[in-house]
Amino acid sequence: MSEIDDAIERADREAFTRQPPKTLKGQIGYLLKQLGSAKAVAQEIGVTADSVNRYRRGARKHARADVAAKINDAVRARWQPQVRKRRQKQAATATGITVETRARFGYTAPVGTTDDGRFRRLTVHLPPAYAQRLFDARNAGASDQQMRGIIAEGFKEIYFQDGGGRATGLSDVTLNDIDYLDLDY
Secondary structure (H helix, E strand, C coil): CCHHHHHHHHHHHCCCCCCCCCCHHHHHHHHHHHHCCHHHHHHHHCCCHHHHHHHHHCCCCCCCHHHHHHHHHHHHHHCCHHHHHHHHHHHHHHHCEEEEEEEEEEEECCCCCCCCCEEEEEEEEECHHHHHHHHHHHHCCCCHHHHHHHHHHHHHHHHHCHHHCCCCCCCEEEEEEEEEEEEEC
16 A cells, blocks of 8 residues: 555544444454455455454454454455545545645756755645545556645645745646655545
């Protein structure tokens, strides 16, 4: 997963109306309902189907730490898809998306100005159109670089050019060396 995928996933998880199952038996039961068979769950988490059945029956109460983390991630990735979809639709049509990041921004500007990239810490609210483009790109399997381009374009328009009121000669903004990136919608 990319940094932007991770940020979208974290933002989605903040919208959960109920917490996912916490016990190993509950998590395996949920995955079995979602994926349909012990074999499919076993492939997802990297164990044998027999191990999945032992977890389901309660014969094995604890999984290895790496397997437990995979199980937890698999459950959270599938938890409350309708809540996720509704919240993303609201961001893409009405509220927009807030991006908080510390990253190196580079840009192409007119001769005589500096275009040296430098680290900036920015929190910028992007309009719904950028949220829609970001979600569409993610759902279409876009690369991390393509999603960075969408966010950088939003930063160019909203932050650097202030909606067309300044820096009109700025032609291209790039988002590089992300220290951290967080999304809220």
